[in-house]
Amino acid sequence: MFGEKKLYRIFFYSFTVLMFTYSAYLFISNVDQLTVSKEAVETRELTAVWDNERTVMNEFAGGFWKDPYFWKSLNLTLMITLITTVIVSLAGIPTAYALSRYNIPGKAFIEILFSSVIVLPASSVGLCLIVTLNHGPLFELQKWLGFRFAHSIFPGMIIASMVLSFAFGVSAWKATFSSINPRFETVARSLGSSRWRAFRTVTLPMAKGGLVAGIILAWTRTMAEFGAVLFFCGTFAELPASRFSDFVKFLKIDQADWLSVAVWSQIEYGNVEYGFALAYVLVIIGGLSVYCMHRIGAKGYIW
Amino acid sequence: MLEIKNLSGDLGDFKLRDINLKVHQGEYLVILGPTGAGKSVLIEYVVGIYSPSSGTISIKGENILPLAIEERNIAYVPQDYALFPNLSVEKNIAYGLTARNLPADKIAETVDRTIKALKIENIRHRMPLHLSGGEKQRVALGRALATKPSLVLMDEPLCALDENLRSNMARELRRLQKETHSTFIHISHNFEEAADVADRIAIMNDGRLVQTGTLSEIKATPRNRFVAKFLKSYNIFDAKTDGTTISCNGRIFQKNSRFSGKVIVTIRPENIILLPGKAKEEKVNTFSGKICNVTAKPHLVEYTVDIGIQLTAFRIEPLAANIGDTVSVHLPGDHLVLLKEDC
C-alpha cells in the first residue's frame, strides 16, 4: 500500500508542479524582453507620436523609471484604483449585506445578473457603458452637467473600473455575510440593540476577514481591468496638454494612461521593452495582492 | 403575564396551528415535544423573528406584535448559545446594558453582580472560543439575565451538556429562576429534564399545543396516546369498556369511568405492583403473569411481564424471581387512566 500512496501523491503533485512551472516560466522567461538587442534597434520604426522625451528608449526596460509618462501612469492607476475601491467598498458592503440577509424579490435573478457580469468580456462591459452613456437620456444629463463621462478620467475611468470590481466585491462579501449565522444578530437585538448597532458590534467584527478579502479582491480586479477602460476612455498619452484641466495637471496625471492600457499601447507602438517593464510592474503589484489574500487565509474567494 | 391567543403561522416547513398559552409571572414553563413539533418556532414568534399570520401575543396585557425585536425586552438564549465571539465574557454580559446606554458604573455593578451569581468569576476575561459547554451556558444566561428581561426564552439549553452536568445545571436554572423572580420558558425534548425544573409543562406536537398542566396533572391524566407515549408511560393498550369494567384480551379490570366503547388504557410502570408467586384469585385487578425480561437500570429494575397483555413494570428492589417464573401483577384501579382515541 505504501507504493500506491506514493504514486497517488506523485500523480497529484505533478499537475500542481506542471501548473506552477507553466506559470513561473511564463513570467520569468520574458524578463529578457526587457533588454534590447542590436537588430531590434535597427529595424524598429518609431512612430512620430513620441517627442524628444522618447530618447530614453533602446535601453534596458526602456528606461522606464526615467520617463515621466511612467510615473504619471502609475500615479493615475493607483489613484483611480484607490478611489474606485473605496466607492465599491462603501456601496458594496451594505449591498452584499442586503442581498444576503433580506428577502428582496427576484433574488435569483439578481444573483445571476451579478455572476453574469463577472464572466462578460470586458469589452462588452465597456461597450454597454458607451451605449448607455453616450446616447439617450443619460447623454442629455451629461450635456446638462457640462462634461462627458466617456473618454474622461473623472468620472469615466472610475465608472469603467467600478462596474466589474463592484460585481466581484459584492459576490465575495455576500458569501461572507451568508456564512455568519443570523442568530447572533437576533440575540443582540433581543438584548436591546438597534439593527445598526447589532451589525456594527457583532456582525462586522465577525465578518472582518472576509470583508478585507473582498476589498483586496476588488482592488486587484480594478488594477487588472483593461477592456472596459480601453473602450470607455481610450488612451490619453497622445492628447495635447491643453485637453487636460489644471486640476488634473496638479495631480500629475495628465497625458497618462491606465497601466494595463499603457502596456498594450507601448507594445503596439513597438516600444517592447518599455511595455514589458510596465507589465512586470503590474505583475509584481498583482502578485503582492494575491500573496496578501493567501496570508489572510480568505476562504473561497473566486476571481 | 405572557398570553398567546390563537396563534397560527406558516413558515413553509413548520406550521403552527391555533396556539393558546398562558404563562404566569414568576413561573417556570417547559415546552416539551419531539423534534419538529414547532417548539423553537413558537419561541421565534415570541422573540419577534417572524410575524404570525393570525393571533396575538401580549405581555402584561400589552400586544407586542407591532414591536421590533429590540423593543420587546425578551431575553433569547438559542440552542448554541450564540455568544459573541469577538467579545470577552464580561463584555458579552454587559452587551445588553451598553445597548441601553446606561452609565458605566451601573453597568459595571450589574455585571459584577451577575458574574457572582453565576459563579463565573474565574473566566471573566476569557473569550467564548475557550469556554466549555457548561461555562458557555452560564455566560449565556448571565447575558440574558443582566438586562432584567420580562421573559427569558431558552431553546434546549441543556442538550449540549453531558449527563452529569445536565442535572446540576437543571438545578442551577431552577435556583436562578426563583432567586431573580423571572419568568422562564425552557424548550426541551426530554421528559426527565422537564420533570427536574418545571412548574408547568406544555406539550406540543406537530405544530399544536396538546396539553398544558403541572407534571402530576399530566402524568395522572394524559390527554391522548401521544402524550402518554411521550411521558414514557410504556403501557398503552386498546380495550373496551362499558362504564364499570374494562376488558382486553380476555382480562377484566374493574374501573368506573364515564366512557363507553373503545378506549385506550394506560398505566405508569411505577404504579404496577409485582409480587412473587401466583395471583390470589379474589383480589381485584390482580392477575398471574410470566416474567419475560428483567433489565437492571441505574435507579430501578425494569420488568416485562405478560398477563395476556405485555406490560412493563418498575421496581426499586429486584424481585425474588427469574425470567420464566410466574408472578402476581396488580394494576390498581386508581392508576388506570382511560383515554378516548385522539382528542
Place this chain on the structure above:
Amino acid sequence: MISALKLRGAWWPALCILLAISAVSLYVILIAGNWLYLGWDDTLYFFKKPRMWQRFWLTVWTSTVSSTIAMLVGIPTGYALSRFRFPCRHFFASVIDLPIVVSPAIIGAFLFGITTRFPFDWISDYYGIYIGRNVYGVLLVQFTVTAAFCARLMKASFDMVPPRFETVSRSLGASNFRTFFKVVLPMAKNGIMASMIVVWARAAAEWEGLMLFVGATEGETDIMPFAIYLDWNGGMMGWVTSMTIVCILMAITAMSAMRIIGGKSHVW
C-alpha cells in the same frame, strides 16, 4: 410612541436595501441599454447574418476545447492544493494564481514572448504545429487564463467535501486512487459541473490576450469578444452592439445553467 420606536434603527436596513436595488437597477440599465440602442428590428437583422454565427461557433468550440483541457489540469491541481500540506504552499498557490490576477493583455504579451522560444519553437520545428497567430494560439491563451481559475474553483469545491469520507473509504480497504475517483469526485460533482460552466464562460469572454498574441484573422481567430473590439475599431456599431447582446445572452445562459446545476453547493 411605539411606532416611533419601531422606526428607530430602521434606517440601516433601508439603506442597505436601497443601495442593493439601485446597484441592481444600474446594472440592468447598463445591460438592457444595448437592446434599447439597437432596436428589435436591427437586432434580428444582425442575428440573421452568417458572419455572426461563424464567430459564435468559433467561440463555442474553442472555449469548449480549452476549458476541457483546463479542467483536466485544474481538477488534480485543485485537489492537491486542497488536501496536501507541503512547504511553501502559499507561495505555490500565489504563483499558480498569477495568470488570473494580472490583466489578460499582459498574459497575451508574455505568451507572445514564450512561444518564440523553448519548448514551443522546438515543438513547432519538430512537429510542424505552429502555435501563434492561429486557432492554436487562441486555445493557448484561453487555456492559460482559465486553468488557474479552474484550479482555484476546484480547490474551493474540494474544500467542501469533508476529509472524513476519504478516511472512511480507506478504512474499508479502498486504495487512494479508488477513493478519489469513486468517493471524492462524485461528491464534488455539483461543484465540478458548476465550475466547468463558469470556466467555459470565462474562456468565451477572453479576448485581451488575443490582441497582442494572436492578432486577427477573419474567421479563424476572431472569437466573439475579439470581434467586438475589431468591429468597434472599424466603427461598425451595429455589429458591435448585436454581438454584445449575444455575449450577454451567453453569459446569462451559462450562469443560469450553473445555478441550476450547482445549486447551493458552490461558493457563488
